[in-house]
Amino acid sequence: DTGVSQDPRHKITKRGQNVTFRCDPISEHNRLYWYRQTLGQGPEFLTYFQNEAQLEKSRLLSDRFSAERPKGSFSTLEIQRTEQGDSAMYLCASSQDRGHQPQHFGDGTRLSIL
Amino acid sequence: GEDVEQSLFLSVREGDSSVINCTYTDSSSTYLYWYKQEPGAGLQLLTYIFSNMDMKQDQRLTVLLNKKDKHLSLRIADTQTGDSAIYFCAESRAGGGNKLTFGTGTQLKVEL
Numbered sequence: 001d002t003g004v005s006q007d008p009r010h011k012i013t014k015r016g017q018n019v020t021f022r023c024d025p026i027s028e029h030n031r032l033y034w035y036r037q038t039l040g041q042g043p044e045f046l047t048y049f050q051n052e053a054q055l056e057k058s059r060l061l062s063d064r065f066s067a068e069r070p071k072g073s074f075s076t077l078e079i080q081r082t083e084q085g086d087s088a089m090y091l092c093a094s095s096q097d098r099g100h101q102p103q104h105f106g107d108g109t110r111l112s113i114l
Numbered sequence: 115g116e117d118v119e120q121s122l123f124l125s126v127r128e129g130d131s132s133v134i135n136c137t138y139t140d141s142s143s144t145y146l147y148w149y150k151q152e153p154g155a156g157l158q159l160l161t162y163i164f165s166n167m168d169m170k171q172d173q174r175l176t177v178l179l180n181k182k183d184k185h186l187s188l189r190i191a192d193t194q195t196g197d198s199a200i201y202f203c204a205e206s207r208a209g210g211g212n213k214l215t216f217g218t219g220t221q222l223k224v225e226l
Contacts, residue, residue: 004156033213042118042202042216043157055211091156095212100145100164103214105156 002026004106006092012112013082020078021109025094032075033103034067037089049075050097079111087113118217120203125223132190134220136203139184143205146179147214148188151200160188160201190222198224 005024013019025032030051035043046065047057051072060067064082069075079086089110093103117139126132138146144165149157163170163177163186170177176189190197200221204214 006156031212035214040218042204042218043214045213045215048211048213050211056213093157100212102145102147102159102162103212104159105149107154107156110154 004092004094004104006106006109008109009107010110012114014114015082015084017082018078018080019082019111020076021090022074022076023092023106024074026104029094029096030072031095031097032069033093034077035091035093037091043091082113084113087111118203118205118215120217120220122218123221125225126193128193128195128224128226130193132193132197132222134188134201134222136186136217137184138186138205140205140207142207144208145206146186147204148177149202149204151202157202193224195224195226198222
């Protein structure tokens with residue numbers, strides 16, 4: 001069990017560029033969550049998947065944000081036309097869905113917009 | 115509405131006990147969690163408690179839950195320098211897909 005893996009760990013890009021982050025959950029975890037954490041704050045829920053189905057996306061911050069999990073395994077989070085306010089840590093978590101199972105987090109992708 | 119609050123900072127001496135407090139507003143919270151975050155890293159799950167319980171102990175960690183007052187605390191016994199980190203309280207609700215609502219975090223500093 002290698003834990004939740006996120007790639008890249010750091011991303012620096014210019015304003016207006018598109019970025020894509022990847023998350024590989026713990027194997028056999030069929031729930032996958034994305035959160036955003038800004039400096040000095042706790043993580044803020046964005047969206048989650050049960051297998052390949054995206055069950056809630058109302059918290060995605062704007063239509064520039066989208067997430068996919070096409071085969072029910074890894075997931076990608078894309079931000080189009082990045083803005084300076086998108087600078088944050090993007091965290092992925094996964095859990096099993098039988099009974100109550102806590103979420104386990106990856107180390108995150110830190111995004112810096114120049 | 116959903117709101118989780120924590121004090122921002124706590125400083126203790128090595129070997130003392132630390133108590134980190136959290137209040138929440140959502141009476142439908144089912145599980146409450148404590149996560150630890152070290153600089154530049156993700157969140158490490160420490161422990162969690164079901165809302166029907168009032169206490170849970172796990173080695174040096176003791177969680178107390180006062181559901182009536184919506185107050186959660188984390189006690190760390192024999193605090194060590196390696197415990198220095200930010201500690202987040204979080205809650206989840208039934209039927210919410212288990213998504214978590216976090217507090218702003220408490221920075222724990224352990225001094226020699």
